Amino acid sequence: MYEYIPSLDKLIDKFRRLPGIGYKTAVRLAFGVLDMKDEDAKEFAQNILDVKTKIRRCKFCCDITENEVCDICSDDRRDTSTICVVEGSKDIAALEKINEYKGLYHVLGGLLSPMDGIGPERLNVKQLVARVSSGEIGEVILALNPSIEGEATGMYLSKLIKPFGVKVTRLAYGLPAGGELEYADELTLFRALECRQEID
Amino acid sequence: MYEYIPSLDKLIDKFRRLPGIGYKTAVRLAFGVLDMKDEDAKEFAQNILDVKTKIRRCKFCCDITENEVCDICSDDRRDTSTICVVEGSKDIAALEKINEYKGLYHVLGGLLSPMDGIGPERLNVKQLVARVSSGEIGEVILALNPSIEGEATGMYLSKLIKPFGVKVTRLAYGLPAGGELEYADELTLFRALECRQEID
Numbered sequence: 485m486y487e488y489i490p491s492l493d494k495l496i497d498k499f500r501r502l503p504g505i506g507y508k509t510a511v512r513l514a515f516g517v518l519d520m521k522d523e524d525a526k527e528f529a530q531n532i533l534d535v536k537t538k539i540r541r542c543k544f545c546c547d548i549t550e551n552e553v554c555d556i557c558s559d560d561r562r563d564t565s566t567i568c569v570v571e572g573s574k575d576i577a578a579l580e581k582i583n584e585y586k587g588l589y590h591v592l593g594g595l596l597s598p599m600d601g602i603g604p605e606r607l608n609v610k611q612l613v614a615r616v617s618s619g620e621i622g623e624v625i626l627a628l629n630p631s632i633e634g635e636a637t638g639m640y641l642s643k644l645i646k647p648f649g650v651k652v653t654r655l656a657y658g659l660p661a662g663g664e665l666e667y668a669d670e671l672t673l674f675r676a677l678e679c680r681q682e683i684d
Numbered sequence: 685m686y687e688y689i690p691s692l693d694k695l696i697d698k699f700r701r702l703p704g705i706g707y708k709t710a711v712r713l714a715f716g717v718l719d720m721k722d723e724d725a726k727e728f729a730q731n732i733l734d735v736k737t738k739i740r741r742c743k744f745c746c747d748i749t750e751n752e753v754c755d756i757c758s759d760d761r762r763d764t765s766t767i768c769v770v771e772g773s774k775d776i777a778a779l780e781k782i783n784e785y786k787g788l789y790h791v792l793g794g795l796l797s798p799m800d801g802i803g804p805e806r807l808n809v810k811q812l813v814a815r816v817s818s819g820e821i822g823e824v825i826l827a828l829n830p831s832i833e834g835e836a837t838g839m840y841l842s843k844l845i846k847p848f849g850v851k852v853t854r855l856a857y858g859l860p861a862g863g864e865l866e867y868a869d870e871l872t873l874f875r876a877l878e879c880r881q882e883i884d
Contacts, residue, residue, distance in 0.1 A: 486780050486781050488777065489739065489750050489754075490750065491734040491738045491739060492735055492748065494727075494731045495731040495732060495734070498731050501716075501724065502712075503713070503715075509704070511774065512702075512703055513702045513705070514735065515772075516701075516702035516703045517702070517732055517736070518736070518748070520701070520736070524701065525732055525735070525736045526736075527698065528698040528729075528732055529728075529730070529732040531694045531698050532717055532725055532729040532732070533726065534694070534695070535692055535695050535717055535718055535725070536720070538691045539689065539692065539718060548688075548689060548718070549689060550689050550690065550691060554689075573688070573715070574711065574715065577686045577688065577711075580686050
């Protein structure tokens with residue numbers, strides 16, 4: 485591979501470590517930094533340091549925050565009897581955008597994956613159990629990816645927290661909006677048929 | 685748009701300023717930084733600062749370098765009588781990869797584009813004329829993009845430097861390797877036909 489000058493090569497290498505960035509994109513981004521105003525580049529470097537030093541985990545829901553408790557957990561307009569369990573912060577962003585859910589969240593920080601050595605002790609499961617066992621939670625909504633790992637993690641959590649007397653639900657499976665039935669995969673169709681809803 | 689916590693939002697905003705990065709990718713990259721080891725993130729920030737402070741322009745060819753003169757201009761195995769004019773450093777990388785050209789380069793830093801207010805004074809044209817007028821250059825190869833701006837810039841440079849008695853050439857136009865004639869655009873086919881080569 486052609487080598488750029490050392491300082492640029494090092495930056496290219498750092499960009500390549502980011503998810504979904506190949507060599508060509510990394511080169512483009514590094515040249516993008518080179519074309520930035522000095523001031524912006526300084527801010528960029530500082531922003532990277534800030535993200536690593538200022539951000540920590542909310543002591544309740546384990547989501548990222550700059551304070552001890554995140555904005556959602558400290559918002560007294562939220563329904564504190566419902567917890568929606570998600571894999572990561574980006575899922576919270578997706579759910580908050582639809583502006584429908586008013587309860588709290590719990591960030592697992594991943595999904596169970598025995599193949600990759602990810603067991604319950606690697607996820608924020610203990611913290612979830614602690615919240616549920618407080619007796620103030622009425623419903624736990626599992627909002628995990630509709631994948632094998634998501635399903636397995638959901639089953640595991642369900643068995644773990646049901647004994648505390650909470651209602652455990654998961655997001656509905658079915659046809660995605662705007663999709664075409666003709667192109668839906670078999671599992672999606674199977675689930676859409678199985679969970680068909682009565683029209684009244 | 686959903687707002688992440690401030691320090692993450694600022695980093696997302698910086699990633700968005702890089703070429704070809706939209707909001708969703710910027711979010712993914714910012715979370716990528718959050719997942720980096722502290723040490724790597726510190727290095728990343730330093731690499732960005734280094735790129736802006738260590739890199740300058742070679743005093744001969746105007747390519748990026750960390751020294752006064754770039755590696756190619758200071759390599760005495762290169763043929764100093766030939767200059768290949770390119771738009772930017774990435775074009776040098778592309779040409780060096782084929783390991784065929786042994787002359788020097790000259791980085792224009794852009795292409796003429798009157799619509800965007802880019803005239804010759806915004807490019808490294810003066811420096812090219814200075815090199816050519818030294819009388820030590822036998823051939824100038826124009827290796828600019830086969831676009832309208834590339835053509836126009838090539839014509840302009842050609843008229844400017846031919847009076848110094850140098851041979852001015854440009855890269856050949858024709859069918860790209862591996863392409864299918866059936867799908868070649870009209871201009872490419874026209875040029876390939878016009879510049880057809882005799883087989884001996």
